[in-house]
Amino acid sequence: MKNYFVITAGRTGSAWLADFLSENLKIDAIHEPLGIDDFGVRMPDIRTMRNFNNYGNNAFVKDFWTRKFDSIPDGIYAETNHTLCKCGLLENLAESDRTDFTTLIILKRDIVKQCVSYLVRSDFGNITLAWQWYLHPSYQKKLVNFQPFAQLGGLGMPLWYCYEMQARQEYYRQKYSDQIEMIDVTLDDAIKEEGAKAFLKDLGIDGDCIMPPKKNANKAKPPQQLVDQVSDIISKISFDSSKIASEAINGGFTFDA
Numbered sequence: 001m002k003n004y005f006v007i008t009a010g011r012t013g014s015a016w017l018a019d020f021l022s023e024n025l026k027i028d029a030i031h032e033p034l035g036i037d038d039f040g041v042r043m044p045d046i047r048t049m050r051n052f053n054n055y056g057n058n059a060f061v062k063d064f065w066t067r068k069f070d071s072i073p074d075g076i077y078a079e080t081n082h083t084l085c086k087c088g089l090l091e092n093l094a095e096s097d098r099t100d101f102t103t104l105i106i107l108k109r110d111i112v113k114q115c116v117s118y119l120v121r122s123d124f125g126n127i128t129l130a131w132q133w134y135l136h137p138s139y140q141k142k143l144v145n146f147q148p149f150a151q152l153g154g155l156g157m158p159l160w161y162c163y164e165m166q167a168r169q170e171y172y173r174q175k176y177s178d179q180i181e182m183i184d185v186t187l188d189d190a191i192k193e194e195g196a197k198a199f200l201k202d203l204g205i206d207g208d209c210i211m212p213p214k215k216n217a218n219k220a221k222p223p224q225q226l227v228d229q230v231s232d233i234i235s236k237i238s239f240d241s242s243k244i245a246s247e248a249i250n251g252g253f254t255f256d257a
Contacts, residue, residue: 001074001075001076001101002075002076002077002101002102002103003072003077003078003098003101003102003103004021004025004029004077004078004079004080004102004103004104004105004203005078005079005080005081005084005085005089005093005102005103005104005105006079006080006081006082006084006085006104006105006106006107007085007089007090007104007105007106007107007168007169007172007182008080008082008085008105008106008107008108008165008169009082009109009114009134009161009162009165010082010083010123010133010134011109011114011117011118011121011123012082012107012108012109012114012187013107013109013187013190013191013215014031014080014081014082014107015031015080015215015216016187016191016212016214016215016216017029017080017105017107017187017190018030018031018078018079018080018215019212019213019215020190020196020210020211020212021078021080022078022212023210023211023212024200024205024207024209024210025076025078025205027075027076027077027078029078029079029080030078030079030080030081031079031080031081032081032083033079033081040064040067041064041067041068041071042067042068042071043081043083044064044083044084044087045132046128046131046132047060048060048061048064048087049083049086049087049131049132050131050139051087052086052087052088052141052255053086053087053135053136053139053140053141053142054139054140054141055140055141055257056141056254056255056256056257057088057091057092057255057256057257058257059257061087061088061092061257062088062092064087064088065088065089065092065096069092069096069098080105080107082133083132083133085168085172086134086135086168088255090104090172090175090176090180091255091256093176093180094176094179094180099179099180102180102181103180103181103182103183103203104172104180104181104182104183105182105183105185106169106173106182106183106184106185107185107186107187108166108169108184108185108186108187109186109187109188110186110187110188111162111166111234112227112230112231112234113188114162115155115158115159115162115230115234116222116226116227116230117218117222118134118158118161119154119155119158119222119226119230120218120220120222120226121218123158124154124157124158124161130157130161134161135161135164135165136157137149137157137160141255142164143164143167143168143171143244143245143248143253144160144163144164144167144244146160152233155229155230155233159230159233159234163239163241166239166241167241167244167245167248169241170241170242170244170245170246171245171248171249171253173245174242174245174246174249175249183199183202183203185199185202191211191214193209193211196209196211197209
């Protein structure tokens, strides 16, 4: 019995990671279960996401996780669905009997590339996209204050989301890494053979490393002017996710209801 899940944002390579785990674990890893009947059972819906991020890990959210965990088959199971860590994955894992056989992959990506990807796709142009797939700064439960980002116009929400997810990764590391195994990897390293081999070694997997092709990549190259603009703004931001997470925990912040 072995489970693999991710703690990551969207557009960080989670679809590619599912293919990578499928090839190297010799299983059918899942990216996102998107069948009509999956939502609310195997896949969190908007109501689950909004409940957790506004009210915390309440009874409605816990009911979803009961259904979710019951749907997972025995054996080796891997799912790289990035929405899970944004609606109670860690909180409900910690309260379950699954901690001994679960590994969490903390997946990161170069923040400039990540943010530019959201902008090119206009991922934050519709609030329902933020509700279902990302996060929204109006949520009551968040670690990073949105106000400093509001003045950045269309860049503000995507950039806030990048930093909020960095802070959540650190929050969960500090709060649960003594209960659940966690492994760090960056997409930028993992898509190179040397980094992929090191990642497999961290997972405790021996044997040849199979490299799948890119997945869900933007077809058009982003405008260099946009890349330069985002890079310049990020270079001027001082952000310490570890400090933000530790101060939140010491201050009593929690995603519990």
